[in-house]
Amino acid sequence: MRALASAPAKTILFGEHSVVYDEPAIAGAVNKRAYVEITESKTDKSILKSYDLNFEAELDTKHKKYNLKRGKPGIIRYILEALNKVHDHSPIVMKLSSNIPIGSGLGSSAAVTVATLAALYRFHNIRFNKKSLAHDAHMVEQAVQGIASPLDTLVSTYGGLVYLSRNKKVEHFKVNFNAPFVVGYTNKHGNTGKMVKDVRLLKNRNPKIINPVISAMGQLTNYAKQAILKRDFDKIGELMNLNHGFLDVLGVNTLELSRMVYTARECGAIGSKITGAGGGGSIIALCPNSVDEVARGIAAEDNVLKIRFTRKGVSSRVYK
Structure with missing residues (x-):
């Protein structure tokens, strides 16, 4: 079985940091994406590979640990948290590719988290919708960061330009805002x-x-x-x-x-x-x-x- 998923990067137009304290924010999905592929492993080990990011690691999904073979860990923490939340700990091979600059403020961790969860749900034949996916992805980011806004994962899940109100209600802008x-x-x-x-x-x-x-x-x-x-x-x-x-x-x-x-x-x-x-x-x-x-x-x-x-x-x- 092979499960594939991708999710877009995001940029925040208004409301960084204040959104953490229940103020509104405006953000939009942009035309850069993270891609995740999951297949069954032919060995007894789970492997994470990314040629784009130049890293490879053996994963202990049950205990959220890893053995880094090459590269820097960075995004692995989000992937391990997602795996621990959904995966049954059977050996898998996960391939990650992305054209989102890591650590650039474009929501690379959210895009990777959303894509990873979506691929895992497909791989395990777990039914989901965008609302539940956005919620679960936010829980992953919060577990890793300690405190996190739901905005990044919400935008990566739904796409488009959105307004997040003080009571966490999401409004999608219908206006054409394809500004450069x-x-x-x-x-x-x-x-x-x-x-x-x-x-x-x-x-x-x-x-x-x-x-x-x-x-x-x-x-x-x-x-x-x-x-x-x-x-x-x-x-x-x-x-x-x-x-x-x-x-x-x-x-x-x-x-x-x-x-x-x-x-x-x-x-x-x-x-x-x-x-x-x-x-x-x-x-x-x-x-x-x-x-x-x-x-x-x-x-x-x-x-x-x-x-x-x-x-x-x-x-x-x-x-x-």
């Missing part, structure tokens, strides 16, 4: 779990300062929702710039991220900000008339992706 964006990312990977923890500690030390900031980020996200529905790109860009300022206050900015944000604006982006947890990773720039100029500007010192939003979420199938 540039993502810049550094070689310094962000650590989502650490950044979420650091913001929580900052909030606990300075509640009278940070609580209003988080509340204001939520209000900003609601303004952005209306701007997106009106396709008011100038307003969206302005709000992106404001959102970046709030993220700087939360301490998740870095010299490299700041450099990319201001390079993007200097090259013609009407809005640019950190996307994701920060501490490394990515920025996103809205470039209705300057995609190539912004991409060239960022590429002088950092890495660049031109992205579009996609309506395609998780997909899976099985071959017997």
